[in-house]
Amino acid sequence: MKVSPDIFENTEVAYASKSNAELRKAQALFKLFGSPLLVNTGSAIANLALKLRLPVAPLFKYTVYNHFSGGETFKECKRTIAKLAESNIGVLLNYGVELKETDEDFDTALQKNIEAIDFSHKNKYIRAICVKPTSYGRFALFEKVQNKETLSAEETAQYERVRQRFDKVCQYAHDNEVVLYMDAEESWIQDALDELTNEMMYKYNRKKCYVYNTIQLYRWDRLNYLKTEVAEAKVQGYLYGAKLVRGAYMEKERERAKELGYKSPIHTNKKGVDTDFDEAVEFCLQNKESVYVCVASHNEHSNLLAMQQMDALHIARDTPHVVFSQLYGMGDNITFNLAKQGFNTAKYLPYGPVKDVIPYLIRRAQENTSVSGQTGRELTLINREIKRRG
Numbered sequence: 001m002k003v004s005p006d007i008f009e010n011t012e013v014a015y016a017s018k019s020n021a022e023l024r025k026a027q028a029l030f031k032l033f034g035s036p037l038l039v040n041t042g043s044a045i046a047n048l049a050l051k052l053r054l055p056v057a058p059l060f061k062y063t064v065y066n067h068f069s070g071g072e073t074f075k076e077c078k079r080t081i082a083k084l085a086e087s088n089i090g091v092l093l094n095y096g097v098e099l100k101e102t103d104e105d106f107d108t109a110l111q112k113n114i115e116a117i118d119f120s121h122k123n124k125y126i127r128a129i130c131v132k133p134t135s136y137g138r139f140a141l142f143e144k145v146q147n148k149e150t151l152s153a154e155e156t157a158q159y160e161r162v163r164q165r166f167d168k169v170c171q172y173a174h175d176n177e178v179v180l181y182m183d184a185e186e187s188w189i190q191d192a193l194d195e196l197t198n199e200m201m202y203k204y205n206r207k208k209c210y211v212y213n214t215i216q217l218y219r220w221d222r223l224n225y226l227k228t229e230v231a232e233a234k235v236q237g238y239l240y241g242a243k244l245v246r247g248a249y250m251e252k253e254r255e256r257a258k259e260l261g262y263k264s265p266i267h268t269n270k271k272g273v274d275t276d277f278d279e280a281v282e283f284c285l286q287n288k289e290s291v292y293v294c295v296a297s298h299n300e301h302s303n304l305l306a307m308q309q310m311d312a313l314h315i316a317r318d319t320p321h322v323v324f325s326q327l328y329g330m331g332d333n334i335t336f337n338l339a340k341q342g343f344n345t346a347k348y349l350p351y352g353p354v355k356d357v358i359p360y361l362i363r364r365a366q367e368n369t370s371v372s373g374q375t376g377r378e379l380t381l382i383n384r385e386i387k388r389r390g
């Protein structure tokens, strides 16, 4: 069946798995996000409470946490995953703990990812485990490596341990047939991250695609980078995995470039980003025999275009080469309608202790209040569905 251009307007499909009470709760949350003052004050209080180790976790758990996260444990996640699976939607599991600094923290993150691989093994609805590379090593060390600064003996040993963590998780994923997506981060460490991820793709993507890198198309150099890397993978005989995103650190990138006086790595306007994103999707689909792609976006036009292109190129909608993904708690009109039409879909699902996931939740709340954010759209759709149900 041909994809209808207004497919994402179908709120009946989008919210079929939500009870009236759940829908009302989501409505209240997005209404709250509509107030930047409330969100900013709430975020500041939450940050302070975290620093002072105040017991704010329960307050978060029953509000934002449950809306945007899978649960604190695998047992809790199982329920969320099973519910999504009823609509043929998978998940990308992400241990949502951020900004750690010691070897002990990095080893814990690795151990958590290994446990997630064990949990995912043979569950076809867990499409991938997402790994934040800086959960395996110090940000400043990646920066030094990228700048080709001389490392001390201790730093050299530290970086070797980072490489070993990458290798361990990728090998374990490969041996257990679980897919890993490496998240993309700031441009001033991304070359170092790319190098490690490419090494892993070379090693483990020989027969199937187990390791994916993330390509941020808000950077004006990334479309070319993607094409060059895919060509190199073809020459070297491995499969290239690409999670395509626009990018999450735009303001930070621009500010740093301005402050240090170099050309911003970010497109000067949104149109440039959109064009590159859609071209990157098309490029991956056209090179499907050697590329596996995750279209990770809430942009309705980009998702629609990707669906139409797949049909035009006669790519089976459920091919393992293509997955569409949106964050859990957002973009249900996209995910559920895509799944209904037989496309592979997955929700990006963070999990972990409430207090550790709070920084992720604050980012989601702030992102949803920004002018370009999704709140207006989410709220309109939820309101429409509540009205439709009468």
Ligand SMILES: Cc1cc2nc3c(=O)[nH]c(=O)nc-3n(C[C@H](O)[C@H](O)[C@H](O)COP(=O)(O)OP(=O)(O)OC[C@H]3O[C@@H](n4cnc5c(N)ncnc54)[C@H](O)[C@@H]3O)c2cc1C
Pocket: 182, 183, 184, 185, 214, 216, 218, 245, 246, 247, 248, 249, 250, 266, 267, 268, 269, 270, 273, 296, 297, 298, 299, 325, 326, 327, 348, 372
């Ligand atoms: C499953 C999933 C995984 C993700 N993983 C990562 C990751 O690993 N690393 C990462 O960085 N991000 C990641 N993101 C976030 C992503 O990069 C975007 O921030 C977010 O999805 C919004 O972009 P969009 O395509 O959904 O929607 P849109 O609303 O169409 O685009 C918004 C994005 O466009 C860009 N933009 C907006 N205005 C301008 C402007 N004036 N000039 C230039 N660019 C502009 C920014 O990137 C902004 O975030 C992920 C998102 C999803 C859904």
